[in-house]
Amino acid sequence: MLATLVVVSCVLVTCAYLLLPARQQLPPGSQLPGGPSGRPILGNLFDIPPYHSWFKFQEWSNQYGPLFCLNIAGRNHVIVSTEAIANDLLRERGNIYSDREQLPMAAQLLSDNLRPLFLPYGETWRNVRKLMHNLANVSVAASYESLQEEESLRAIRDLVREPGSYETWFERYSGGLILRLAYSKSVSTGKEPLIQRILAVLHNVERVASPGAYLVDSVPALLRLPPVLAPFRREAARLHSEELDLFRTLLKEGVETSQERSQSDDNFCGKWFSNKDSYNISDDQAAYAIGTLFEAGAGTTASAMMSFTLAMTLHPSEFAKLQHEVDSVVGNGRIPSFSDMPNLPRVRAIAKEVLRWRPVTAGGLPHMLTKDDVYKMDDGRSVFLSAGSNVHPVQWTIHREPLRYPDPDSFRPERWLEKEWPTYREPLTHYPNLQNFSAFGFGRRICPGLNIAERSLYILIARIAWCCDIFQRQSSNGEALVPPSYDYTTGFNVQPKPFAFDLTARPDRREILEAQYEENWVRNEETKQNT
Template sequence: MLVSLMVVALVLLACQRLYDHLYVRSKASAATKTLPGPKGLPIVGNLRQLPKSLPWIQLQKWAEEYGSIYRLKLGNLEMLIVCSDKIANDLLRDRGHIYSSRPELPMSSELVSHHLRPAMLAYGPAWRAGRKLSHATIGPLVAGTYEHIQEEEALRLVLDLLHAPSEYGAHFERYASSIIMRIVYGVDVCDNNDQRLVRMKAVFENVVRAATPNAYLVNTFPMLMRLPKWLAPFKRLGARLHAEEYDLFSSLVHNVEKRARVGDPTVQETVVKKWLDTQGNYGPALTDPHAYYVLGTMVEGSVGSTSAEMAFFLLAMVLHPEKLDKLTTELDTVIGTPGSNIDMDKPRMPHLSDLPQLPYLRACIKETLRWRPTIAGGLLHKNTAEDVYQGYFIPKGSLVRPVQWDIHQDPTLYPSPTEFLPERWLDPSYPTYKSPLTEFPNLQNFSAFGYGRRICPGQYVASRSLMIQAMMIVWACDIRVARDTDGKELWPDRDAIAVGFNAKPKKFEFELRARKGRDRLVAREWEQVLARRVTNSKAFEG
C-alpha cells in the first residue's frame, strides 16, 4: 500500500516538474533568459548537492561560478540564491510587496507550528497583526525602556566570566536568555538549568530541524501530507512537537497573568503585560494562540543568535589584541579608570548612554556581525507573483535565499572582506563610512538582521544587548591569547565554525582576568542590584 502511494506520488511529481519546466521555459522566453545554476538530478534536483552542515560555503562556491543570483531546484521547490546586498535590497526591500512571504514547509509551518509561528507565516493579516505587536513592545520607540535590565545582566555576565572564563558559551547563553525572558515574561534566568530555558531551547532546535527543506521528506514532497496519520509517522511527531511548544508558550503567558493580578512589580513592564493591556489594538487577526507564538518566538529567535555573536566578538578580540587595546583606550577615555581607593574616587560603570562617545566600540560590534553573521545561510523569502529582474524570469512561489555569509564578503562593498577591520566603518576611504561618528556606525537596518519587511523586529533590543556586554567585558577584563605550559601562544582557529542553525565559533581557549580594581567595582555594583531587588520584593510582600 505504502509503496503504491509512493510510486503514484513520484509519478505525479514528475508530471508536475515537467509542466513547471515547460511553463517556466515559455515564460522565460518572453523575459529573454532563465537564471543559471548547477545541474541537478531528476526529481530531487540539487537536493543531494547541498550539504546539511555549513551549506553557505557551498552556496558561496556556486556564486563564484554562476554569479550573484542563480537558481537551485530542491525537489519541487524553486530557490533563488542571492549573494549581493544590492540584489537583496532590490528584491526584498524595494519589491517587498511581492517578496515578503515565507515558504510554508509542511513539517514546520503546518504540523509543528499550526500556522501560528510569525517567522513562518505567509505575508497577510495575521503576520501584520503579530508584527504590530512586536513593533509596539520591542520596537525603536520602546527598546530603550529595557536598558536597565540589559545593564544589570551585563554586570552579572562579567562576574560569571571572571569566575569561570572557560565557560563563556554558557555565560553568554544565560545572559541573552535572562535579558529576553525578563523583558517578555518577567522571568530571571539564573543559570542554564532553568527548565523554562531548557524547554525553550528544545523547542527552537525542533522547529529548526522541521524547517530544513531536506530534513523531512514531506518538506520536499508536500503531497505526502495526503497520507493518513497511521501511515505518516512524521504527522504524529509534528503533533507531539506542537503540543510541547504550545504548552510552553501558553503557560508562560498565563503565569504573567496570574502574577499581574496580585500586583507583582516584576511583570508590570513586561511585553506580555503590555499585550494584555492593549489586546483590543490588534484586531481579530491576532488570536490568543497567535499572540502566544509572537511572544514566545521573541525569546526563541534571540537567544541563539545573540549568544553566538557574543562568542564571535570574544574570538575577534583574542585574535586581534591591537583592536582590543584600541577599544580599551577608547573606553578608559570616556568612562575613566578606577583609582587606588575605589570608594573615595567613586568611579562609574559603563552605561548605554555612553554609546555616542564610543564609535570604535560600535564599529567593532558592527564588524563582528559583518565578519561572522550568525544567520550565515540567510532566511528564506517567498514571492507571491511572477517577476522579471535584470532580464531573468522569476516564477511565482520561488524561494529567495539571501546568503549573508557571501553578501558580507563582497569585496566591492567590503574591501579585504575576510579581515576583521572595524576601521572600515570609521575611515572615509572605505565605502561603508558614514558620518557623524556620534551616530554612525550603528546596527539599524543592517543586513545581518535580514531584509525588507521581514527584517528582525528585535534588532533594537538585540543591538543594545550586544553593545553593553562588549562595553562591560572590555572595560572590566583583560583578554589575551592562551599559552601552553611552555609559554607558547595557542591561537584559535578563526575559521572553525560549529554545526547548527546559528553559525558560532567552535570552543576556543583564551586568558581572561580582571583589570586592576574593576572586579571589586563590578561586585559592589552587583550587590547594589541585589539589594534593590530585595527592597522591591519586601515592599511587594508588605
C-alpha cells in the same frame, strides 16, 4: 508482475509530471537566471551539503553570478548574493517578496501555523507583527536599557569568576533579559529548568528549520503518509505539544503577574492583554508572538557574543584598540553606560563587524515571491523570476561581497570607521549602527527584536572591554592555543563550538565591578524581600 510494473510506471510518470519544471513563456527580452544543472526530477537536491550550505552557495555565486537559480525536486530557489539585489527585491518590492513558503515540517507540523517567523504574508501576519513592533520598536526599546545594564553587569561578574562557562553566561544574559521583559521572570544560574526548557524549544526550531533537515520539506507529498509510516509526523506532534504548552503557560503567568503591578511596569504579556481587542489575534498567536521575541533575542544575541569572544581571542590587537577607546571615554573609575555609546564608535563597529564576519543566520531566511517579476541586472540582462520561487538572501555571501567589503574574510572593524572603506558613514556619533543591517534580514521580514539586540550587544561589549582582559590560552610548553577560525555548530542559527581562551579582570576594576553588582543586584534583592 505486469500489474506491478504498470503501477510503478504510472507513479514514476506522475512524479516526473509534478516535479519536472514546466516550460514557461518568458516576457519579451527576459531570460531565466543561470545556475548549476541538476539531475532529472530531483534537480539540485543532493548537490546541497547537509550543513553549512552557504559555503557551496558562495562557490556557485562565484561561478554563476550574484543571482542564480536552483531546482530542488521541482521547487524553484533563487539565491541572492549581494546586498543591493537583496534590497531591490526584498525591500523595494516587498509587496510581492514578503511571503514564506509553508514548509511542512517547521511551519505546519512543528508550529501549527502559529510561529510568526513562518507565517504567510497576509492579514494575520500583519496583526501579529503589529504586536511585536509595539513591544520592540526603537522608541520602546530605549526604555529597556536599565534592565540591560543590570543583566550585563551580572553577566560580566560571573564571566570573570568562571570564564569557562561563557556559553551559560551569554545565554542567561540574553535569555534572562527577554524573560524579564516578556514575563517578569528572573533567573539566577541560567541552568534553571525553565531556561533549559525554553532553550530546548529554541534549539529544536533551529534544527527543524535547517535546510535539508527533513525530506518532507523537499517532497511535501510525504505529508500524505499516515503517522505510522511517517516518524517525522510523530516527532513534530510531540515537539509542538511541548512548545505550545510552554508558551501558553508563560503567557498566562505573564498576564497574571502584570495585573499585580502598575501599568508602567507592564511586561509584554500585560501590554498585549491590556490592548487585546486592538490586535485581532488569538491567545495562541499572541503566545507565539511573545515567545518568538524570546527566540529572536535570546539565541541570536548569545551566539553573536560567542563570536565576539572568538574574534577577540583571534585578534588581540583589535581587543587592545577596543579597550583603548573605552578607557579614553569612560576612564578608570566607573563602568560604561548607554550614555557613553555616541562616543564609542569602535564598540559599535566591532558589534557590526562580528555580525558581518560570522553571521548568526549565515544561510539567510528565504522569502517567497507571490507574483511573476522581472529584475534588470547591472550587466543589462533582464532576469525572469517566477511566482512561487523561494528567494534566499544568503548572508554569508552577501557579507563577503568584495566591492562592498574589501578583504571580506578578514575581521576588519576599521571598514566602519575609516573614510577609505566603502562602508564608512558619518557622523561617528551615530554610525556605525545595526539599523537595517543585512544580518537581521531584509524588508518587511526584518528581525523584530533588532532594537533590543543592538543595545544588548553594545553594552556588553563595552563592559567586557572595560572590565576584562582576554588572552589566547597557553599550552604547558608555552605555545599559544589558537582556536579554529570557523568551527561552528550546524543548524538554522549557528555559533562557535566551545573553544579555549583565558579571561581575567583588569587590575583595580574587579572591586568596582563587585561594588556595582552589590548595589544593583544584592541590595535590590534584599529590598524586594523586605517589601
